[in-house]
Amino acid sequence: MQTFGNLFIVATPIGNIEDITFRAIKTLENVDFIACEDTRITSRLLNHYSITTPLFVMSARIEQNKIATVLDRIKSGENCALVSDAGTPCISDPGIRLVNAALKEDIKVTSIPGANAAIAALSIAGLPTDSFLFEGFLPQKKGRQKKLKELCEIDKTIVLYESVYRIKKLLEELNEYMPERIVSVQREITKMFEENRTGTPSELLENLDEKKLKGEFVIVISPQSWEAV
Numbered sequence: 001m002q003t004f005g006n007l008f009i010v011a012t013p014i015g016n017i018e019d020i021t022f023r024a025i026k027t028l029e030n031v032d033f034i035a036c037e038d039t040r041i042t043s044r045l046l047n048h049y050s051i052t053t054p055l056f057v058m059s060a061r062i063e064q065n066k067i068a069t070v071l072d073r074i075k076s077g078e079n080c081a082l083v084s085d086a087g088t089p090c091i092s093d094p095g096i097r098l099v100n101a102a103l104k105e106d107i108k109v110t111s112i113p114g115a116n117a118a119i120a121a122l123s124i125a126g127l128p129t130d131s132f133l134f135e136g137f138l139p140q141k142k143g144r145q146k147k148l149k150e151l152c153e154i155d156k157t158i159v160l161y162e163s164v165y166r167i168k169k170l171l172e173e174l175n176e177y178m179p180e181r182i183v184s185v186q187r188e189i190t191k192m193f194e195e196n197r198t199g200t201p202s203e204l205l206e207n208l209d210e211k212k213l214k215g216e217f218v219i220v221i222s223p224q225s226w227e228a229v
Contacts, residue, residue, distance in 0.1 A: 011114030015190035121218035125184035175201035
């Protein structure tokens with residue numbers, strides 16, 4: 001009887017390299033290979049913890065072409081850990097196709113939980129978390145305005161990701177579509193220059209210093225009906 005290996009979905013730090021669990025380190029040490037987005041980024045993490053497990057590149061661009069290779073190795077008995085460049089794989093990151101394919105092949109998929117930018121942002125936003133909508137990155141062009149109009153009608157906390165190149169544009173759009181909502185704009189979460197600013201879109205725009213903008217942003221938007229205490 002053939003014994004398959006396992007696929008482990010391993011969360012890695014979103015900024016501070018110490019934000020990783022003992023279980024994640026042990027898993028990365030013990031698997032046969034690690035599927036990652038960028039070997040340069042993952043190697044920095046592995047080197048910090050003296051982990052020598054071989055890497056296998058599986059970025060979003062080539063994920064579909066690499067799935068069969070990874071599955072064949074797992075079905076031959078090897079254990080694989082899937083990591084993204086930061087945070088939890090498959091959450092606005094590559095990997096979901098691999099997980100889906102593995103499940104169809106009756107391969108055991110195990111979560112090794114840890115850091116996630118959306119959950120980290122929600123925990124310090126001071127906004128309702130009993131019900132929230134995670135939208136990740138909005139469409140850059142086509143469908144962006146339609147999506148914003150749809151979000152206007154949703155009366156729950158909304159979590160978005162945005163890049164430094166479009167954060168001002170997003171705040172301007174929120175000021176147009178949701179001017180009364182309270183917004184928490186968080187950048188560089190867990191890093192040295194972590195920052196969390198809260199206010200209406202217009203207030204945030206007034207205090208936006210474009211010269212100091214850097215890194216990735218998480219935006220948490222209050223429900224329409226919510227009022228601050």
